[in-house]
Amino acid sequence: MAAAAKAPAPARAIQASRSGRNSNKGGVASLALAWLQLALTYDNARTAVFLVVVVRYLDRLLRHLKVYGLTASLHQVYRAISARAFALLLKTPAAKRKVNRELRDAMKDVEAKIVPRPKHIESQHRLPVLGKETEWLRSELAKLQKMEAGGVDANTVATLWQMRDGQSVWKDGKVSGAVYHGGDDLSDLVSETIKAFLLTNPLHPDVFPGVRKMEAEVVQMALRMYNAPETGAGATSSGGTESILLACLAMREWGRRTKGITEPELVVPVSVHAAFDKASTYFGIKIHHIPVDPVTRKVKLGRVARAINRNTIGLVGSAPNFPDGVIDDIPSLGVLAKKHNILLHVDCCLGSFLVPFLEKAGFPSEPFDFRVEGVTSISCDTHKYGFGPKGLSTILYRTSELRRFQYYVKTDWPGGVYATPTLSGSRPGSIIAGTWTAMMKLGESGYTQSCRDIVGAAKTIASRIETEVPDLYVLGKPLVSVVAFASRPGTTVSIYDVGDGMSARGWHMNGLSGDISAIHIAVTRLTVPVVDEFISDLKQVTAEARKKAGKKEGGKEGSMKALYGLGTGVSAGMVIGELASRFIDTLYLV
Numbered sequence: 001m002a003a004a005a006k007a008p009a010p011a012r013a014i015q016a017s018r019s020g021r022n023s024n025k026g027g028v029a030s031l032a033l034a035w036l037q038l039a040l041t042y043d044n045a046r047t048a049v050f051l052v053v054v055v056r057y058l059d060r061l062l063r064h065l066k067v068y069g070l071t072a073s074l075h076q077v078y079r080a081i082s083a084r085a086f087a088l089l090l091k092t093p094a095a096k097r098k099v100n101r102e103l104r105d106a107m108k109d110v111e112a113k114i115v116p117r118p119k120h121i122e123s124q125h126r127l128p129v130l131g132k133e134t135e136w137l138r139s140e141l142a143k144l145q146k147m148e149a150g151g152v153d154a155n156t157v158a159t160l161w162q163m164r165d166g167q168s169v170w171k172d173g174k175v176s177g178a179v180y181h182g183g184d185d186l187s188d189l190v191s192e193t194i195k196a197f198l199l200t201n202p203l204h205p206d207v208f209p210g211v212r213k214m215e216a217e218v219v220q221m222a223l224r225m226y227n228a229p230e231t232g233a234g235a236t237s238s239g240g241t242e243s244i245l246l247a248c249l250a251m252r253e254w255g256r257r258t259k260g261i262t263e264p265e266l267v268v269p270v271s272v273h274a275a276f277d278k279a280s281t282y283f284g285i286k287i288h289h290i291p292v293d294p295v296t297r298k299v300k301l302g303r304v305a306r307a308i309n310r311n312t313i314g315l316v317g318s319a320p321n322f323p324d325g326v327i328d329d330i331p332s333l334g335v336l337a338k339k340h341n342i343l344l345h346v347d348c349c350l351g352s353f354l355v356p357f358l359e360k361a362g363f364p365s366e367p368f369d370f371r372v373e374g375v376t377s378i379s380c381d382t383h384k385y386g387f388g389p390k391g392l393s394t395i396l397y398r399t400s401e402l403r404r405f406q407y408y409v410k411t412d413w414p415g416g417v418y419a420t421p422t423l424s425g426s427r428p429g430s431i432i433a434g435t436w437t438a439m440m441k442l443g444e445s446g447y448t449q450s451c452r453d454i455v456g457a458a459k460t461i462a463s464r465i466e467t468e469v470p471d472l473y474v475l476g477k478p479l480v481s482v483v484a485f486a487s488r489p490g491t492t493v494s495i496y497d498v499g500d501g502m503s504a505r506g507w508h509m510n511g512l513s514g515d516i517s518a519i520h521i522a523v524t525r526l527t528v529p530v531v532d533e534f535i536s537d538l539k540q541v542t543a544e545a546r547k548k549a550g551k552k553e554g555g556k557e558g559s560m561k562a563l564y565g566l567g568t569g570v571s572a573g574m575v576i577g578e579l580a581s582r583f584i585d586t587l588y589l590v
């Protein structure tokens with residue numbers, strides 16, 4: 001800091017030169033030379049570097065203020081300081097002991113639930129010395145398939161991660177999202193296909209030409225579904241997350257190679273999938289989360305515009321988003337993207353094989369695909385409403401030049417020239433083949449019908465909540481399969497009590513912790529036949545929650561309420577973060 005207080009370097013240099021060389025008539029040139037010599041001293045260089053750093057930080061600070069405004073920025077500073085303080089506090093032995101004890105207790109419940117160790121199934125800790133008999137394997141596999149999650153008392157955080165798996169649970173249609181079942185006939189056909197292509201690997205197109213053909217066709221069919229122009233190009237990936245990672249990677253590389261952007265920034269609605277944050281972390285992209293309108297649930301366009309600067313590589317919109325199933329205003333995002341010469345990705349991972357069929361199925365829709373100018377890439381999951389086997393998605397681009405930015409090529413690898421289109425090396429040809437089968441089997445007619453059934457059921461749920469459950473209201477205007485709902489302002493009903501009540505009746509709902517506390521259901525084919533049961537349960541559970549709220553002591557808290565009741569404060573965030581990591585650790589216990 002001291003350097004800044006001194007007289008500016010050029011001024012001092014000039015003073016020195018004047019006093020030293022007054023007699024010299026060399027004039028301006030020698031004066032300039034002397035100025036330069038003196039200006040290049042260590043001290044001055046240090047001042048100059050300091051000034052450059054200050055200017056850069058100021059520039060960053062101003063850009064940050066432009067995106068978030070003063071109040072929100074101050075709040076962020078406050079949060080950052082509290083996080084530091086809380087982290088320090090947690091380091092004290094007493095606090096460490098207390099937190100550890102509580103987390104351990106919570107994790108005991110989680111472990112009991114998701115790592116059940118039933119007596120009749122052996123645990124395997126090492127390779128069998130001698131390979132097992134086929135008969136033994138068949139019987140063991142049958143047991144594993146029927147294995148149920150451990151029973152624990154209702155007041156456990158485990159239910160939050162909805163690990164009550166086992167076939168019987170999802171088959172009755174009470175699970176939100178998770179299982180995208182295309183019907184038993186389709187499942188049989190896809191299984192046959194997977195068996196036939198079990199050992200194939202598209203990394204070797206010369207060895208498996210049939211798989212290469214099927215992959216190209218899956219991508220081409222998806223491009224057509226999303227009305228890509230003739231220049232359109234795409235690839236398959238291992239799932240929606242990988243498609244999003246690839247889209248972000250391509251954006252970053254596009255920004256670097258065509259605009260020289262070295263500190264890339266991405267502007268996304270708060271409602272986008274967490275995979276964009278994952279991409280930001282993995283690929284060193286700064287991400288700006290823009291709030292959504294509290295009523296429409298669409299991203300606030302004015303705030304998006306304010307967040308764009310010379311480092312921005314692209315924008316993102318969802319069609320629809322995961323939390324409340326709303327489609328962002330894609331045409332307006334497209335206008336912004338074009339105006340600033342940046343890219344626009346539309347996340348249709350969830351919309352997948354529903355949004356392209358909304359109009360054909362007779363439902364209202366909003367523009368979301370390549371027909372919207374400015375849209376440069378789209379992610380579409382075949383393993384969601386495409387009813388393909390898990391482990392496949394597509395990433396689609398407006399041009400093949402854009403697709404190039406996600407490729408990886410290494411020409412001097414000792415193992416030979418190495419080039420892959422996506423994150424993986426070897427890939428499962430069987431999953432691609434299974435997806436091709438599902439798409440060919442259903443066709444436009446099949447997907448239009450499934451859209452009619454699924455979106456129809458979602459619409460029924462939304463309108464019946466609005467008319468029959470006065471304590472609740474539906475967020476935004478959901479056009480696709482997700483219906484999110486919250487407690488109406490003024491009622492005493494806690495929406496998380498409702499979530500816990502539904503959970504007690506076997507429903508697996510998703511808790512949402514955004515600006516509005518809410519829960520949602522993602523309707524699948526399995527939900528369609530149980531809509532009446534859902535509404536009837538929801539009515540009863542809401543009535544119970546109202547009674548509970550009336551009493552002073554609400555009794556035992558349910559797990560959803562316990563977790564989301566912690567709020568979104570700094571300390572809650574850190575505790576939940578630790579809990580989540582321990583949860584992942586638990587997944588690898590034998």
Ligand SMILES: *Cc1c(COP(=O)(O)O)cnc(C)c1O
Pocket residue numbers: 239240241242273275318320321322347349350381393
């Ligand atoms: C499911 C989903 C994704 C991707 O999820 P994966 O589990 O990786 O397939 C992305 N965006 C939205 C909106 C989603 O619902």
